Amino acid sequence: RKEVEQDPGPFNVPEGATVAFNCTYSNSASQSFFWYRQDCRKEPKLLMSVYSSGNEDGRFTAQLNRASQYISLLIRDSKLSDSATYLCAVRDNYGQNFVFGPGTRLSVLP
Amino acid sequence: EPEVTQTPSHQVTQMGQEVILRCVPISNHLYFYWYRQILGQKVEFLVSFYNNEISEKSEIFDDQFSVERPDGSNFTLKIRSTKLEDSAMYFCASSDPGGLETQYFGPGTRLLVL
Numbered sequence: 001r002k003e004v005e006q007d008p009g010p011f012n013v014p015e016g017a018t019v020a021f022n023c024t025y026s027n028s029a030s031q032s033f034f035w036y037r038q039d040c041r042k043e044p045k046l047l048m049s050v051y052s053s054g055n056e057d058g059r060f061t062a063q064l065n066r067a068s069q070y071i072s073l074l075i076r077d078s079k080l081s082d083s084a085t086y087l088c089a090v091r092d093n094y095g096q097n098f099v100f101g102p103g104t105r106l107s108v109l110p
Numbered sequence: 111e112p113e114v115t116q117t118p119s120h121q122v123t124q125m126g127q128e129v130i131l132r133c134v135p136i137s138n139h140l141y142f143y144w145y146r147q148i149l150g151q152k153v154e155f156l157v158s159f160y161n162n163e164i165s166e167k168s169e170i171f172d173d174q175f176s177v178e179r180p181d182g183s184n185f186t187l188k189i190r191s192t193k194l195e196d197s198a199m200y201f202c203a204s205s206d207p208g209g210l211e212t213q214y215f216g217p218g219t220r221l222l223v224l
Contacts, residue, residue: 032211043201043215044153087153091211096141097155097166098213 003027004090009104013078021073021104023088032091033064035073037084038103044087047073078108112136114216116202122222123192131187131219133202142185143203143213144177146170153201159185192223 006023013019021035033050048055050062050071061074071088088101115134123129135142144156157167159177176188185204189196199220203213 034212043218046212046214049212096158096160096205096211097143097168099155100153102152
C-alpha cells in the first residue's frame with residue numbers, strides 16, 4: 001500500500017468554483033501534515049500546515065481526520081492563479097523527512 | 111523573507127561524471143534535506159542532515175551519493191558517478207525544529223545526465 005495517496009486528478013474547474021482535495025496516509029504514527037502547491041517545474045511552496053482542529057487561511061481550509069488517516073484541502077472561490085499541483089506531505093513521529101503524495105493537478109478555467 | 115537558494119539552476123553532465131549540487135539553507139535553520147523529483151513523478155526524500163551528520167536516508171541514497179556541509183552556510187549533494195536515471199530535479203530544503211517543522215524548499219537544480 002502506498003504511503004500517501006491523493007486524488008488522481010486533474011481537476012478542471014471554472015473560476016469561482018469550490019474544489020476539494022483529498023489525501024490519505026498509511027502510517028498511523030504520522031504526526032505533522034502539510035499542503036504544498038507546486039507550479040510547473042518549480043519547487044513545492046508551503047500552502048498551509050494542517051492542525052488537528054482544522055484550520056482556515058482565507059479561501060483555504062484544511063482538515064485532518066486522524067481516525068480515518070485522512071487530510072483534506074478546500075479551496076473556495078477559486079482563482080485562475082490557483083492553477084497548480086497540490087501536494088500532501090506527511091511527517092511521521094520518528095523522522096524529519098516528509099513523504100509526499102503524488103499530487104493532484106488543478107486547472108481553474110476562465 | 112529568507113529563502114533557500116540553490117546553484118546551479120541547471121546542470122548537464124555525461125554519464126559517469128561527478129556532480130556537486132549546492133544549497134544555501136535559511137540561516138537559522140538546523141535541519142537540511144535533499145529531495146528529488148523525476149519528471150512527472152512525485153517528490154522523493156533522499157537524505158536529512160542535522161548536527162553535521164546524516165540523520166536519515168532513503169533507499170535511493172546509495173553509495174553514489176554523499177552530503178556535506180563544508181562551511182557555515184553551504185550544504186552540498188555529490189553524486190559520484192552519475193547514471194541516466196539520476197536525471198531529475200533536485201530540491202534542497204531546510205527546517206527549524208523549534209517551530210512547526212515546516213520545510214522550505216529551494217528552487218531546485220535540474221540535472222540532466224546524457
